[in-house]
Amino acid sequence: MNYYLLRCGSNGKYQLGLGDDEDKDHLVEEKLNWEPSKIACGGNHTLVLSTDGYIYGCGDNSKGQCGIDDVPVVPNLTAVPKVGGSDWTDVAAGWQFSLLLNENRELWVCGEGFSGELGLGKKMYQTKLTKIPGIWDIDQIETSIHSVMIKLKGGQLYGWGNNRKGLLNLDSDRIIWEPQLIDEQVKQVSLARSFSVVVKEGSLSVKGKTDIQCKLDPKEISFLSTMWSSLHFIEKNKLHSMGNNSHGQIFYDGLSVENIEQISLGSEHGLILYANHSVSAWGWGEHGNCGQKPIENKDRPTDEQVTYSLNEIYNGSRPVKFIQGGCATSWIVVSDVS
Amino acid sequence: METIYDHIEIEDFIFDPILQIFQYPCPCGDRFQISLDDLKDGEDVAICPSCSLMVQVVFEEEDLQQYVDQLS
DSSP states (O other): OOEEEEEEEOOTTSTTOBSSOOOEEEEEEEEESSOEEEEEEOSSEEEEEETTSOEEEEEEOTTSTTSOTTOSEEEEEEEOOOGGGOOEEEEEEOSSEEEEEETTOOEEEEEEOSSSTTOSOTTOOEEEEEEESSOOOEEEEEEOSSEEEEEETTSOEEEEEEOGGGSSOTTSOSEEEEEEEEESSEEEEEEOSSEEEEEESSOEEEEESOOOOOOOOGGGEEEEEEOSSEEEEEETTEEEEEEOOTTSTTOOSSEEOTTEEEEEEOSSEEEEEETTSOEEEEEEOTTSTTOOOSOOOOSSOOTGGGEEEEEEEEOOSSOEEEEEEOSSEEEEEEEOOO | OOOOOEEEEGGGSEEETTTTEEEEEOTTSSEEEEEHHHHHTTOOEEEOTTSSOEEEEEOOGGGGHHHHTTOO
16 A cells, blocks of 8 residues: 655745745645654644654754754655664654654653743753653643643643643643643643643633633533634534634534544644545635635735635545644645555 | 734743844744834734734733843
């Protein structure tokens, strides 16, 4: 089986891994000789995990955020060294930093951050790949631009980084410099730019700076995720959204989720994968991340011209394995027709 | 009419005392920018050099003195 990586959108720092720095308003395809299993998108860098334990990075590496030494930029997907030869098993990316988990449950961090997002202690602002102390039995890693939340398989929730307005933990300082246990018996989390959502057995809480107030029964929620400034969830088979709607981020309310296979949210746009393998995008699409639009006005586009409502970007001609939204980038992994 | 994408408090920006500008991440990957001089003149909209998004800086005039103090 061959796999192909299709991507479009913002590309000013080579974050699409195509060897150039031009934005793309149509999907550009690359044939791979490995199988992707996860894509993590930072501010201007991208990390792709493979099923055989490699992580490939591209984009801005000026702070070492791709985990590759001594090059300011990584123009094409390039393997990140395996520390001690151990397979990588999970990956996440924030604004200018990355978190990499290996098969020994060691959590490694690289890149730059001034708000404690490296998790290495006070005034640690930049690092090459460094191990964060501890053994990490991770179920879910959530990152936003300057914050990290990690849910362990046992339900314990750890957080560090920017904690403005108690986004991670109401009882902690503005910056949490090292991993801190912030909750237990957690089922799921989602971390937006300035707020977080924590789902437990009988409760759902929203913390941080946001106008979003919701009283939801966790038992009715089958999907929950965030863009930078909005919350999206499926309740009783309907998709709902709350929060910032400056650019059509919240165009639907109560959209039926029949025929929807996957939803993935980027910084201010979203992607929907349908059962027929087509992919549509909505929200803010100024950099081509929601595909093309007939209107051309690159100098000073109006809000309407950069706002999309479910624009098809992939027609489903080949089976889609998964989709991923990034910082104004869109990614689709497809395979050969079997 | 362009809408303001979001409202961001001044302490969430990173201040560069050499360039005398405030910066904050933009969803496109670049950064919103506004200069200390603009804020002193009463301007409060930070723009991104790479896209059309804008944010309003939330601040009080007396907040600016701590940044003036950082200038050498």
